[in-house]
Every structure is written in C-alpha cells, then in structure tokens.
Amino acid sequence: MRFPDRTTKIGQLISSYLEKKSNLEDHSVHLLFSANRWEMVPLIKQKLEQGINLVVDRYAFSGVAFTSAKPGFSLEWCMNPDIGLPKPDLVMFLQLNPNMAVNRGEYGIERYETSAFQRTVHQRFEELMKDASVNWKVIDAARTIEEVHRDIKVLSEDIIRLTQNQPVGELWR
Ligand SMILES: Nc1ncnc2c1ncn2[C@@H]1O[C@H](COP(=O)(O)OP(=O)(O)OP(=O)(O)O)[C@@H](O)[C@H]1O
C-alpha cells in the first residue's frame, strides 16, 4: 500500500494539492492526509487478519515529518490525528542526502520537492527516529537499487519471522 492513496475521494483532493492544481489550508490538508490513512484501516486490518504482510509506503511518519516542517506546526500536534493507527512492526527510513535526491527522476514537479524544504523534513524525521516505541531502521539509499533492495528484503523477512504471531499494536499510544 502507499500513502497518500490517491484513488479515493480524499486522495484525489490530496493529489490535486500535491500537483499544485489546488491550494488547501495547512492544518486541513494535514487532517486529510490522516483521514486518507484512517479510511484504509478496515482494509489494513482485514488483510492482516488474513495473514497478509503489508509493505506500506510513507504512512503516518511522512505525515508528521512533512507538516511539522511547515512554520508553526509542532511534532506533537502533527502526531495526534494518527494516534491509534495500526502500528508497523518495522519502519525503514531510506536515507538520502537531499542534494542527491534532486538528481533522481521526476524530482521537483510536485509541492514540497525543494531542497530547502526537504532538509527540514529530514530534520523532523531525525526527531521522530528518537522515539524508541517505533522500530526504526535506517537504510543508506545512496547505494545501488540492488543493494538497497537486498537490505530491505533481509530486514523484512527477519521482522515477519519475529512478529508473525503477535497482535497488531497501536501507533504512538
Ligand atoms: N538506489 C538508486 N539509485 C539510483 N536511482 C534510484 C535509486 N532508487 C531509486 N532511484 C530512482 O529515483 C527515482 C525516485 O525513486 P522512488 O520513486 O523509489 O523514490 P521515492 O522517494 O519513493 O519517490 P516519491 O517522492 O515519489 O515517494 C526513480 O526514477 C528511481 O528509478
């Protein structure tokens, strides 16, 4: 799964905002991103109950890091709407210097894709990673796709083995 899920009605509002086709007030767009996760919770739970492992792109962590990079938003305020979401067993942070990210495909088209903003987002992620209640792993994304993939695969297989019979937790609760 990936977030934002741009296929739903809420996701379409978000997509139009990210593509700079519309403007939304900063608090309200933050809440829309969160609502876009909550609307997927029944499906997430259904899949987990069926024994399906989910790999989820971005999720609540991008929600907090991106909004709190805007002036006047605390980490705490940004976390609040996502408290209680299904908690991931593992969160992998693909670390890449914003100066290197600029040279990767499609960069710079959507809202937020500027080096200055991304540097602040990076600092917010560093803050989030101090929270020991979440199982963070940092992956060096400056290497080849094959090397990055190998690390992700090993970490994923290990965590699936470790947690397969454990109940799903609640994020930030
Ligand atoms: N390790 C790598 N080395 C070189 N290029 C890469 C590597 N990983 C991804 N890319 C390229 O960089 C671009 C962005 O990759 P990708 O979509 O995986 O990044 P992302 O952070 O998920 O982007 P988004 O901001 O859309 O979420 C793609 O063109 C992809 O092929």
Ligand SMILES: Cc1cn([C@H]2C[C@H](O)[C@@H](COP(=O)(O)O)O2)c(=O)[nH]c1=O
């Ligand atoms: C989930 C989420 C994402 N964002 C930001 C992060 C990116 O700039 C875009 C999504 O881009 P992608 O290519 O579709 O991954 O949205 C955010 O600000 N808040 C969120 O909750």
